[in-house]
Amino acid sequence: MIRLLSSEFLRARSRDVLKMLFVAAALGTIVGMSIATWNSKPAHPLSGQAQQFYERSLRQCLDGRFLGPNQELPPNFDTLEEFCADQVRPEFYGNGSNELRLADLQDILEGLSSLVVLIGVVLGASLGGADWSVRTMATLLTWEPRRARVLLARALVVLVVVFLLTFGVQVFFGVVFRAGVVLRGTTEGLPSHWLTHVLEVMLRTSAVAGLFSLIALAVATIARSTAGGIGILFGYLVLVEGFLANLVVWLPRWLLVRAAGAIVTQAPVEQVVGQGRFQRMEAVLTPSGAWIVVGAYVVVLLGAALAALRVRDVD
């Protein structure tokens, strides 16, 4: 198994797609952050009425009125003051600020997590589909005929490679963001344990990217093509998760994208329940439940990929 893993690692790290994706992500980060840094402007004082609105909202928040029905602080906030400093900011009341704030890094990383996961999907499909596209699977199987081992080794390698690559991309983004803040930004309003929370978001996002890469690997193995794998997966995400989810009431708790979002943000998936004036939001999937949902997708699809690989002839 060690020899198979070693071979798969060499194959994965030799792929151009790996370097291309990292370079594209790095370039995107540098260009985006350059623009953001260039446009970063400090705040001016709020007008009298705006100042009043801001102070009133801040008081309401500190009274606990911005918290949900269970009165618990959302994850990533240790105190009510930290939570309110994040939720009620002067720039929301027109102080003209679009200054780079180091405290925003966590939110920005959460916002960019879908792009990071996308990297995982493309890599997973590519590393799973390439052997079929260039017909090297037959060559590989004449060296290691145990197909379950081949798929297992490949899955492990894809998981590790995608995790490391996406974590590296996020760290690179964080470093460039920090440099932008040093040049034209502010470190004001940093909550305690800020760095820990940022690292947790990065780790969770990379973990989700790794799991999604396994899903893409499984689909590409079944489809026997990189393009087929990506196409089927996106077809599913658009048709089922984007369209059907709005029609079937019980579906949202089982959806991949929403579960991934819950893992990254640690906020539960919520759904409107009740009717008329009795409508309210209800949590239908907790973050820990979301891990189980995504894990179930991975297990079922890898199982299907293994069955397809074992049963079907190889050209």
Next chain:
Amino acid sequence: MGVIEVEGLRKEFRRIRGGRTVAVDRLDLDVPEGGVYGFLGPNGAGKTTTIRCLLGLVRASDGTARLLGADVPGGLHGVVDRVGSIVESPAMFPRFTGRRNLEILGRLQRVGKPEIGSALERVGLGERADDRVKTYSLGMRQRLAIAATLLKDPAVLILDEPANGLDPAGIVEVRELIRSLGAEGRTVFVSSHILSEIQQVADRVAILARGRCVTAGPVAEVLASAGATGLVARVRDAEAGAAVLRRAGIEAVVAGDVLKVALAAEEAERVTRVLAEQGLYVSELRPDEADLETVFLELTKDQGLAP
């Protein structure tokens, strides 16, 4: 015990529009250890499918196959490190260098860089080893695939049409390589649709047509089964020579610039004497031996199996 043993092997493929195609039909094979074994037949005869079954890439519909005593596909993993193979057109990652492709495979058997280098040298790819495979010609890719099979230092080599895409010089090199591998005591199982090519290197052959084995055995025996068909004689004036022989009661016809004489090899002296008496001197005289192609056509002409 044979190195490759096949009993009643059958493989059917489902057609998209219903029905089934029988690619291999109750095939029996017994390939002894050592030497070169030719696996012959026209395109579509079932050679590649048989090889895919032997390597566990394709599941047989019926029958059994054993490779180095191990059941295929269940026990294949136990012997695969002693089996080198090329199946049909060799597939390698086109964006990787030749060396990197071999390194990826080599890691599966802990093959070191020196062995990879010497395998590349042996097939004449030493200077192009660090170029991307997409820049290789078909012949170079074929050589790379052969180099890959040599990495394992295999006891058995299964080569499917190894001369495909090679230029005449490359064909000669591959022929020499196959010959030398067989002489080293390895078993080389080589398939080809070019019967004359195999005749030059194989010790034993099996001839396949429409998924069935029509004959098998040592090359000499297979050729002998077709029987010697007479003598070939060359004289300055073939037409005149044929007339002289016919007058002497010997059946002879002109074939190109030679004479085909219907006499056994033991009666060659009679031919030279009759012709010399009439001032026609023989410059070449040899038995008109059947080649594998002739044998194949002979064996399949009544069965509608010829290509």
